[in-house]
Amino acid sequence: MDEARINRALARLASEIVEENHGLTDLILVGIRRRGVPLANRIADKISDLEGTRPPVGILDITLYRDDLSTVGAKPIVSGTELPGDIEGRTIVLIDDVLYTGRTVRAALDQLIDFGRPRRVQLAVLVDRGNEHRELPIQADYIGKLVPTKKSEIIKVMLTDFDEDEGVVIVERPAAEAAA
Amino acid sequence: MRLLIQNGYIIDPAQGLNTGKNLLVEDGRIVGVLGYSDPIPEATELFDATGLIVAPGFIDMHVHLREPGHEYKETIASGAAAAVAGGFTTVCAMPNTSPVNDNAAVTRFVIEQAERAGLASVLPIGAVTKNSEGIELAEMGEMKDAGIVAVSDDGCPVPTAGMMRRAMEYARGFDLPVIDHCEDKSLARGGVMHEGHWSLVLGLRGMPAAAEEVDAERDCVLAELTGARVHLAHLSTRGAIEAVRRARQKGLHVSCEVAPHHWSLTDEACQGYDTNTKMNPPLRSQDYIDAILEGLRDGTIDAIASDHAPHHADEKALEFDQAPNGIVGLETSIGLAMERLVNTGVISLERLVELCATNPARILKLQDRGTLSAGARADVTILDPEMTWTFDVSRSKSKSRNSPFNGYSFRGGVVATIVRGRIVHLLPEYSRSVRGTRIELAAR
Amino acid sequence: MKHLLGIRELSADQIVHLLDTAETFRDISKREIKKVPALRGRTVINLFFEASTRTRTSFEIAAKRLSADAVNISVSTSSVSKGETLLDTARNLQAMAPDCIVIRHQSAGAPYHLTRVCDAAIVNAGDGAHEHPTQALLDALTIREHKGGIDGLKVAIIGDILHSRVARSNIYLLSKLGATVSVAGPGTLVPPEFAELIEQGVRVEQRIEDAIVDSDVVMILRMQRERQTDAFFPSMREYAVHYGLHLNHLNLAATDAIVMHPGPMNRGIEISSEIADGGRSLILDQVTNGVAVRMAVLYLLAGAGKDGQEVSRDVNVVAESDETSRSVGGVRGRTRKPRRGTRN
Numbered sequence: 001m002d003e004a005r006i007n008r009a010l011a012r013l014a015s016e017i018v019e020e021n022h023g024l025t026d027l028i029l030v031g032i033r034r035r036g037v038p039l040a041n042r043i044a045d046k047i048s049d050l051e052g053t054r055p056p057v058g059i060l061d062i063t064l065y066r067d068d069l070s071t072v073g074a075k076p077i078v079s080g081t082e083l084p085g086d087i088e089g090r091t092i093v094l095i096d097d098v099l100y101t102g103r104t105v106r107a108a109l110d111q112l113i114d115f116g117r118p119r120r121v122q123l124a125v126l127v128d129r130g131n132e133h134r135e136l137p138i139q140a141d142y143i144g145k146l147v148p149t150k151k152s153e154i155i156k157v158m159l160t161d162f163d164e165d166e167g168v169v170i171v172e173r174p175a176a177e178a179a180a
Numbered sequence: 181m182r183l184l185i186q187n188g189y190i191i192d193p194a195q196g197l198n199t200g201k202n203l204l205v206e207d208g209r210i211v212g213v214l215g216y217s218d219p220i221p222e223a224t225e226l227f228d229a230t231g232l233i234v235a236p237g238f239i240d241m242h243v244h245l246r247e248p249g250h251e252y253k254e255t256i257a258s259g260a261a262a263a264v265a266g267g268f269t270t271v272c273a274m275p276n277t278s279p280v281n282d283n284a285a286v287t288r289f290v291i292e293q294a295e296r297a298g299l300a301s302v303l304p305i306g307a308v309t310k311n312s313e314g315i316e317l318a319e320m321g322e323m324k325d326a327g328i329v330a331v332s333d334d335g336c337p338v339p340t341a342g343m344m345r346r347a348m349e350y351a352r353g354f355d356l357p358v359i360d361h362c363e364d365k366s367l368a369r370g371g372v373m374h375e376g377h378w379s380l381v382l383g384l385r386g387m388p389a390a391a392e393e394v395d396a397e398r399d400c401v402l403a404e405l406t407g408a409r410v411h412l413a414h415l416s417t418r419g420a421i422e423a424v425r426r427a428r429q430k431g432l433h434v435s436c437e438v439a440p441h442h443w444s445l446t447d448e449a450c451q452g453y454d455t456n457t458k459m460n461p462p463l464r465s466q467d468y469i470d471a472i473l474e475g476l477r478d479g480t481i482d483a484i485a486s487d488h489a490p491h492h493a494d495e496k497a498l499e500f501d502q503a504p505n506g507i508v509g510l511e512t513s514i515g516l517a518m519e520r521l522v523n524t525g526v527i528s529l530e531r532l533v534e535l536c537a538t539n540p541a542r543i544l545k546l547q548d549r550g551t552l553s554a555g556a557r558a559d560v561t562i563l564d565p566e567m568t569w570t571f572d573v574s575r576s577k578s579k580s581r582n583s584p585f586n587g588y589s590f591r592g593g594v595v596a597t598i599v600r601g602r603i604v605h606l607l608p609e610y611s612r613s614v615r616g617t618r619i620e621l622a623a624r
Numbered sequence: 625m626k627h628l629l630g631i632r633e634l635s636a637d638q639i640v641h642l643l644d645t646a647e648t649f650r651d652i653s654k655r656e657i658k659k660v661p662a663l664r665g666r667t668v669i670n671l672f673f674e675a676s677t678r679t680r681t682s683f684e685i686a687a688k689r690l691s692a693d694a695v696n697i698s699v700s701t702s703s704v705s706k707g708e709t710l711l712d713t714a715r716n717l718q719a720m721a722p723d724c725i726v727i728r729h730q731s732a733g734a735p736y737h738l739t740r741v742c743d744a745a746i747v748n749a750g751d752g753a754h755e756h757p758t759q760a761l762l763d764a765l766t767i768r769e770h771k772g773g774i775d776g777l778k779v780a781i782i783g784d785i786l787h788s789r790v791a792r793s794n795i796y797l798l799s800k801l802g803a804t805v806s807v808a809g810p811g812t813l814v815p816p817e818f819a820e821l822i823e824q825g826v827r828v829e830q831r832i833e834d835a836i837v838d839s840d841v842v843m844i845l846r847m848q849r850e851r852q853t854d855a856f857f858p859s860m861r862e863y864a865v866h867y868g869l870h871l872n873h874l875n876l877a878a879t880d881a882i883v884m885h886p887g888p889m890n891r892g893i894e895i896s897s898e899i900a901d902g903g904r905s906l907i908l909d910q911v912t913n914g915v916a917v918r919m920a921v922l923y924l925l926a927g928a929g930k931d932g933q934e935v936s937r938d939v940n941v942v943a944e945s946d947e948t949s950r951s952v953g954g955v956r957g958r959t960r961k962p963r964r965g966t967r968n
Contacts, residue, residue: 061648063662064652064660064661064662064690064923065660065661065662066662077641077644077645078645078648078649078923079648080647080648080651081651110661111660114655114657114659114660115655115656115657116656376817377817377820377821380786380792380815380817380818380821381632381792381821382732382733382754383732383733383751383752383753383754383755383789383792384732384733384752384753384754385753452736453732453733453736453737494709497709497711497737498709498710499710499729499731499733499734499737500731500732500733501731501732501752502731
């Protein structure tokens, strides 16, 4: 995927979100750190173009909710969670770059629930690596592109917010890491 | 039984000897010094000392042997074994045992235990005051008759100048030197290390150098007042050494000793709270080491003494401020002297022998020790100035293991220790040096 | 970082990382559900040999907000001197496999002894007159919150510097982050050697006015009554007059200077009530930040950083684009190799 295709995929996600939710009432977009955050903002911009108003955008940092804490690095950065107001009774759209095993989304859901009781939670991802990789019963409601991949492959999502280039590429896992 | 120590280099400052000669020993006494080519009497055991230094037996005038009362730390036998392993033929046992050596019965007990152990000769030091409490004088006369060579309240220094004056006056009557551990307790205030930069960093209560200096000055003043022989133990401060220097210039009978750890380590070693760096007097900063080296060089310091202070591992495993003071030192004394004093050029080998043998014998008036002159006790320490060795505390002859010098390497050390003509310590690497009759080695 | 024994051995980077982490944890305490599952299943033992309700409670709340199991052990000094040694206590605790032991002890260096027999991460919660690292961290967090940073600030620490672990930890931390520190108090309690405690130097003043002039932060230390009986100063009354902080002192400081105290306060002795209760006093903020700082410390020592060797950022870049529990092995069903990256 190149920059233009990412852009088109996000535009489609934006319109699907608006359509599915019959407008913007009670809608909050929540990006999962790191790459979910710029994606959430871009989708919000596109919704603004469509509807004239921009839905509020929040940020979830799931570091403290992970289920694999002991293997986190020696110097983890906890960046904090910022939600725009009360989420009680609202519709939340979680946004992330890649859906793979589903564990990130599990952690995000756990954290979200600690902040209140949303009416509904949906999931939007730019890339879905396919159901066969899932380790938890989690599906995306909105998918930018379905990319069936092998375990030995890595999906690299590059966004100009963090990376030099923009695009989505499939790379082979480095041999050393794959053998480990 | 005759022993000839051949081809060695004899250093005996008492006779002004510093030359290659053979040394002949018979029936526990020195016969005399012979030329290399002089005829060897028949039936003589031979010790080939080629390349080695032959010195009068070393005397450590300040050790704690813990018996009676604290035999789990050390016994007179284990302490004597550590002594000969470290090159010492005579050690002086401080009286802070349980009970305190403040009467002739304890004195006789220490001497008997030492005789039973063989090995090093152990000379007891009696207490200055009863139970070292600083209140009533101990029976110095009785103890002298039983065999003490000096009096001291070592770790519990005589607290008041008035009491010290009486002690000096009384000891003078028996020609006993008074050995003082200089520490003004009101200044030391329960400090657990040297007061200075590192005590602030470590948050440990410091004892200022002034605590030692004040008491040293006091003792020098009292030495002048009483005319007594005064010996200041394990000096660690510039001021105390200067006090001795001045007293000496006045012609007073004041002498002093230093301990090897005080020239080898600074208080920085307390970082990490290793209780094997805790002793009293404490490790001090570099400036004080410089003062000690000066005193060793210019002759102000008379003797090297280890202040060998064994403690059980469980006691030393306490928090730094709770752990007891002191380290074992008999087996590292000479290594540290060779490595840090002789090899670095601070003192000569001759001066080392003076500090370890000649002067201690003079201070304690041990007429037949500290020299290799004819008729003296055949106590001999043989050194190899070139051997390299590493101290392994787990193989120490002491019962205790509280040394900060474990794993330290040295150039120059003790090869053999001979007490009354018997070889009681010989490094296995040098066993081929001995030919002739049976070698009597100290059993462990 | 395996243990937190003191600030002296930390780098400026490590300190900033701890403070940054603490800042995010501060938000958790403002939530309705003040708990995250980060240390679920981990055990934190608070081993206190000195009474300290405040610090112990702070560590306990911090552990619980991270979902760790917190166990408090208070050992009275008298029973220790009769019975079990510190090392035996530590060995016994180690046998129960805690992930972290927080220790408060009256002997300087006691936490170091623990590291010799325990695998658990050791956190120094105050040891004798040595260090009290979490206090310095919470003070720094409070200063940062109100001053925007620490670099270039002038900080005055007033009181019993000699016996204060708080003063030492603060001197190290503040100077590592670029502040200049001056200290003042009675001559018996402020040894001139403090001037050379650190490379950058500490200004040692006799009069507290001289230390406070132009300072941005004034830290007041607690004065303990037993110092009077040990003849460090004649009376609490005289101490209050000459070394207590009064409003006229504060007028010498920068106009926006803040006042801090590690607690518990002796009102009317080292600090006047009108300052303690006034708008420039941040004493309660310090307490709030205490929980956040201790959460950060526990999280980084008992959780995240526990097995950690330093992870290079390169590994992270690859990992980030993937999901949380990416399995790295080639074939499904093989033992999962732990993920090494950090998701940000």
